[in-house]
Amino acid sequence: MEALKQKIRDEGTVLSEHVLKVDAFLNHQIDPALMQQIGHEFAQRFAGQGITKIVTIEASGIAPAVMAGLELGVPVIFARKYQSLTLTDNLYISKVFSFTKQTESTLAISSKHLNAEDHVLLIDDFLANGHAAHALIDLIGQAGASIAGIGVVIEKSFQRGRAELDEQGYRVESLARIGSLKDGLVSFID
Ligand code: 5GP
Numbered sequence: 001m002e003a004l005k006q007k008i009r010d011e012g013t014v015l016s017e018h019v020l021k022v023d024a025f026l027n028h029q030i031d032p033a034l035m036q037q038i039g040h041e042f043a044q045r046f047a048g049q050g051i052t053k054i055v056t057i058e059a060s061g062i063a064p065a066v067m068a069g070l071e072l073g074v075p076v077i078f079a080r081k082y083q084s085l086t087l088t089d090n091l092y093i094s095k096v097f098s099f100t101k102q103t104e105s106t107l108a109i110s111s112k113h114l115n116a117e118d119h120v121l122l123i124d125d126f127l128a129n130g131h132a133a134h135a136l137i138d139l140i141g142q143a144g145a146s147i148a149g150i151g152v153v154i155e156k157s158f159q160r161g162r163a164e165l166d167e168q169g170y171r172v173e174s175l176a177r178i179g180s181l182k183d184g185l186v187s188f189i190d
Contacts, residue, residue: 001041001175005188007034008154008176014184018128018159019100026125026153027060038175039067042123042151045173046072049148051121053077053114055140057096057107057132060125064153068123077114079107079139092142096135099128109139116144127152127174130161137170149173156181157189 011024025031042064054076056065062078069076083105085093091108098105114120122136133150140147147170155162155174158181165172177189 001038003034003037004153004176007031008178008186012186014181014186017181018156020126020154020156020178020181020186022125022154026063030063035063035067038064038153039069039071041175042068042121042173043071046121046149046151049121050119051148052118053145054121054123055079055109055114055136056123057081057136061123064125064151065123068121068151072121074121075113077109079109079136082106082108092139094135094138094142097131099126099131107135107139109143111143114140114143114145118143118145119148120145121148121151123151123153125153127155127161127165127172128159130159130164133161133165151175154178 007025013021015021051072051074053074054065054069056078058078065076085106090111094107095104096107120140124132149171152174155177157177157179179189180187
């Protein structure tokens, strides 16, 4: 998606060979017009797949997921993050290791909102090593729901998440694919 790649070139900051900062338009301040285009692009790529729900993680997945949900006309569920959970009744629970914070947290979705009839599109802001995606896949599996695919705003293709999800047979659609962040430069794959 060219508009997204241009935004990354113009406003992204390479923090290290592994981390890209995009808090000017995605992770802190949000560019609503760009988010709308992102939602439209996801909706086009997953049109006609019988999707009934979108699932994402708080907080940065919510904006692109809501825009895609608006286009597809389906509800959006964000998995909530907890440091610890004592009451786990009626919740699907999974642990996730945070790439940016380097800590583990617990993700939860209420069983009220997701069930075996659902066909889910999973959306997240970044795909790095795939921990977040696998935790969401686990939660969706607990509900007995099926997965139509995974929509990612920015994929860092040099980290292992994408390759693993491909091997496991998931359809992954990434709107910007980064091949390298070496020398402070963002190099896109296509
Ligand atoms: P993964 O779980 O695939 O290793 O990492 C994905 C999650 O970590 C995303 O939900 C995102 O919040 C965060 N993340 C991973 N890489 C980056 C990055 O380069 N920049 C930012 N801002 N967040 C990232």
